[in-house]
Structure formats: C-alpha cells, structure tokens
Amino acid sequence: MKLTVTQENLSRALSTVSRIANSRGSLPILSNVLLKTVDNQLIVEATNLDVAMSETIGAKIKTEGSITVPARLMQDYVASLPASTLTLEVKDSKLQLTTDHHSSTINGTPADDFPVMPVIEKGDVLEIPGSEFKQTLQQVLFAASSDEARPVLTGLFLHSIDGNLLAVATDSYRLAEKNVMKTDKDISLLIPASSLQDVLRVMKDDNAPVSIQYDDQQARFSVGSVELVTRLIEGNYPDYRRLLPKNSDTTAVLKLSDLQEITKVSSLFAREAAGGVTVSIDEEKQDVSIRSIASQVGENTAVAEAKVSGEAVITMNSRYILDALSAFSGESVSVNVNGKLDPCLLTDPDNDDYLHVVMPVKS
C-alpha cells in the first residue's frame, strides 16, 4: 500500500471511528484501526464486534493494500501533525508515515486478521431526513436502559403503526416515544441504544438523509461518508402502548422554562430522598408547586403559575422529570396526572409528535 492523503481528512476519519476501537477491546486487534484502499479511496475502519464503523475518504492511491495500526496512537499522531499532505506506505507490516518535517514508523498487524465488516445482502432500506432522525435520537435515546439484565430495554424500538414510524425507548421507570414520520413500510427493528449514540455522534447539522439498510439480524446506517453496522437486539419489545394513559383527570399547562427551573432547584434538596420530589397541582391557585425535603440539610418549595384543570399530588424522581423536559423544545409543557400511583404523561400542547411518561415513586 502506498498513497497520499491530506492530514485534515485522515484526522477527521480517525477521530470518527477510533472511539469504537478504543472503547471495548477484548482481542488486541480490536484496538487497531484498519486502513484499506478501495477504488482509489481510503477506508478507515474500526470495530468492537457489536458495531463496525468506517469512513471513506479521498486519497491518491499509488499501490493498493491494507494494514491495521493502533487506533489511539494513530489518531493522536495524525491529529498533532500540521495541516499538510501525508504519504503512507506499508513495508513489512509497518506503516511509514512521512510529511515535510516528520517521519515515523508505526508497527502494524496485517489486515487479514481484522474482523470483516458484515454485509447485508438482501435487506430492505429505510431513508429518514437527517434532522428528523437526529431529533428523534436526542429525544428518545436517553430513556433506554443501560442494564444488560433486560437486553430488550437497552434498545430503541423503531416500529410502524397505522402508517406512522415510531421510535420508543424505556427503562421501565420512564418512556419516550417519538412519531418520526409517515411510512408505508412494515417495520420492527430493535436497535442497541449504544450503537445509535455512535450514529448520533457522527451526524452533522447538514440534514443529509440517513439511510438504514436492515435484515433480521443487523442494520447498516449510512450518514454521508460514514457507515455503521450494528447487530440488532433479539426478543419482543414490551407492549408499551397499552400502558400509555388515554386521558387524564388532572392537567396543568405551564411554561417549559418555569417547570425546568422549579424542578432543578427542588432536586438539590432531593438527594437524600433519592431524587424524589412532590409535585402538587392546584386548581384553585392555578399553579404547580414542587416540594422537597432533606431532613439533614433543609427543605424547599418552588411555585410556578399554570393553567390547571383538576387537582393532583404525585411524587416523582426529579432527575427523570429534568431528563424528560430537556427533550421538549416548545414554549409550554403539559403535565397530565391520574392517580398518585399512575404514570404521569408529559406532552407539548402545541405538538403531538412526542410524548414522555414518568412513573411515580411511592411517597
């Protein structure tokens, strides 16, 4: 292999894929990054066996070839070079990298030992506008569980109902559901949330569409020059829709920023109570108040004006409320409560694309 490539392009590709290589290595070669010439381009690739990520960049290829080199060293090294043209050449499993004032030799491993990126041969293809997909991931992913004991809850469930494509995630304490777009396909994909965090990380603000090719076992995301292949999670997603409250006895509509502020302040006094704060919705006063008590340090009550119908008192984890509110971007938020042990539904009164459910805690 012999080629020239710009420092900017190589550095960008290395920083995109190297995180995959660094994060979870069991086999030594998984801490390496693969450099491989294909069709007068250079592919930079890393994998941790669950996920494989590659970026294809322009390069002037003199001799075709491939090698794998330590990802972290290679990334740090190329990033620290000045903007210039780099010459890469493989000799005896060593990568020689030269530029005007620098010449280095990095010991590598032949590419034959590197796990091959899985190919999806038949699979269907789904295309989603970039901004919609990015917003979906930002609004839903954080609600997924990180507890491997229930693998299905560590995924984002992308499925179609009545011509709508829905994305949902839940850790059983809270649930987020986004209506992504209309679709005429019949879709049911359970995608690891961690893989989607990697997809989110490489998404730019250019609104380029995201293409998802999938079969029963894996999915390939294409975002610009980056490709990511992930396994899918096996198992049936819980029938969460029958748990969503259909209507509510009590509803309070208030400014999103007000509810964020009073929840945040109250959460400071809720550390002792594992984050639990008591939300009171008062129809007579037309306000929402949040009370938190820590016997050691003190107590706090914070109030915000609201448009209220009905009365309710419910205790919830303040962190879950704050997480949920960060997913809303409208002016107002609607808090919908039934009994004090029933799920609390948060919605945007001006936009019904997104809903969030927080389970109460016993107080």
Add this chain to the structure above:
Amino acid sequence: MKLTVTQENLSRALSTVSRIANSRGSLPILSNVLLKTVDNQLIVEATNLDVAMSETIGAKIKTEGSITVPARLMQDYVASLPASTLTLEVKDSKLQLTTDHHSSTINGTPADDFPVMPVIEKGDVLEIPGSEFKQTLQQVLFAASSDEARPVLTGLFLHSIDGNLLAVATDSYRLAEKNVMKTDKDISLLIPASSLQDVLRVMKDDNAPVSIQYDDQQARFSVGSVELVTRLIEGNYPDYRRLLPKNSDTTAVLKLSDLQEITKVSSLFAREAAGGVTVSIDEEKQDVSIRSIASQVGENTAVAEAKVSGEAVITMNSRYILDALSAFSGESVSVNVNGKLDPCLLTDPDNDDYLHVVMPVKS
C-alpha cells in the same frame, strides 16, 4: 441576621470561595460557608485551615448576624435560582431563603464554631500589578512539586535580589524563574503553590493590583473584593541560582510553535520511555531534530529549522519540554545546552524576564 442581596452577587461569591470549603474537609464545619454581616455588607467565607478565602459583597442589612451553611448545597441552590433579589433570614440556626417563587430552609451551624480568619497585624505590604502577577503565576506555578515529602519544593519562592523581585518554583526536575518587577524591599516568602492556584483562579483580566500583606508565618492576598489568607512554608529554599547555567556551548534559536509541534508529535512515541525524547542540535544542517522510539509501537523523527551554534545531543522528558514551552509567548525560543547530563536552559531571545531549566534524563 436578616438581609437582601442579589442572586448574581451571592452566587458569584459562593462560587469563588466554595471550592476551598469543598476540597479538603476534616472537621464537618469546614464543608460549610460562613455568611456574616459587617458594615452593611455581607462577607462570604470558607476555609480549610491552610487557606481561608472571603468575598465581600453589597447587601441591604436589616439585622446584623451570621450563620454557616453547607457550602455545596448553598452554592448549587443559589446558582440555580433565577436572577432576582433574595431575602436571607436566620431563625434558630436555620437559614431561610426566599424569592418570588422559591422558599427554602437550610439547616446551618452557628458561626461561633467557624475558624476565625487569621489576622496579620504588623506585616509589610507588597503591591504587584495584576497582569504581571497573573503572568508570573501562569509561568512559574506549574514547576512546583506536588510531593509533600519535600515541603519547600511545593512552594513558590518570592524573593528579592539586587533590586529585582523574583518568583521561582522547582520540583528538582525542572525550574522556572520569573523576574516580576523592580523592588526596593527585602523579600523572602515561600508561599504554598496550591494557595496561589486559588489566587490565580479568582484573578480577573481587569489588571487590578494584587496586594500582599505578610509576616513571618502567613500572607494575605487582596484581589478586588476577594481576600485569601494562607500560611507560609517554613524552611530554606535551595540555593538554586548557582545551578543555573551561566553560559552554553551550544545554542539553537527556533520558532516556538515549531519546537512545540515537533515535541508534541514525538511525545506520542515516548510513552514507553516514560516521556524521554532525544533532542539533536545540528550546526551543519542548522536544524533541531527530536527522535523518539517505542519498541512496541514504532518510532518517530521530527525536524525543525533553527539558527544553531555548536552541536549537542540531549535526552529530556517531553512533558517537561511541553510544559516549559507553554510558559513562553514570544515568537522564538532559545535552547541552550552544555553536556548531555547538564541542565538545559530555555529562554526567550527577545525577553530576558523569564527562564526555564529542564534536567536531562539518562539515555
């Protein structure tokens, strides 16, 4: 105690002093912050027994008084409140804090138990322009040792020689010395570097002078509305001046950014060798090259043009070189070498206020 104060002022003072309280608490009350009215102002104060820091802010005092409350909770709480006027009132060792939409009670401890900020009654006073003092700390402090086994090396030595005020720090592997300004005083203060880090943290860019009042045992720094009192370190500072190279057999002058770049790149291959890189100064080629070898991962050579007189090869820790170079701000840097086991002197050829010495490592 009863008073009103703006959220902005109280939040700023709490964030200034609270780090002292949080960092090293042995007695429970040291994790508290003291609020105390004096002369129609509010003093916010924290201490860890080595250092005491206070900020004085404007307030409308209705009743004089004082209390101590948990520093972290108080800081987080006030920071999360909206910009507004806060009412603070002490009742039965509890601090009641109210604003339009928030009311809280924070359990406190009477101020009688709080260690009194030491007073320097006689002591001399030294005044240093803010920008000079800030630059001095940035250029010198990092060279101090963090090893408590030799306490004198954990300090910055501020002393006068021949009408000049010099600041120096060394951990015995490298040494930084700054000529701060002219002085007609006879000064010899050994100040804990950690206390000066706290001073540096509160210094603004407004070039307000720093006033240092000192006696044999402690020093008080006044920076705007903030005061910091620190103990001084006992013991004699090493006679470092006789170790400074008087003249050099070999000198290379090169662009500061060039030397930074080639050192940084080389350091990536020096991890195995505990950071050691070999610097070669070549009179014939008129360049400086840095070579680093890691048997496992590879090797690197980086070259930069230089104005060279003499020849030398010396092995040094790349981290110490990079630390040193970050203290220079001129266009060029001069590397002065005698034998390969003699200290290497780094200076700015256009400015003789600052010098840095790096000891070689055996290669």
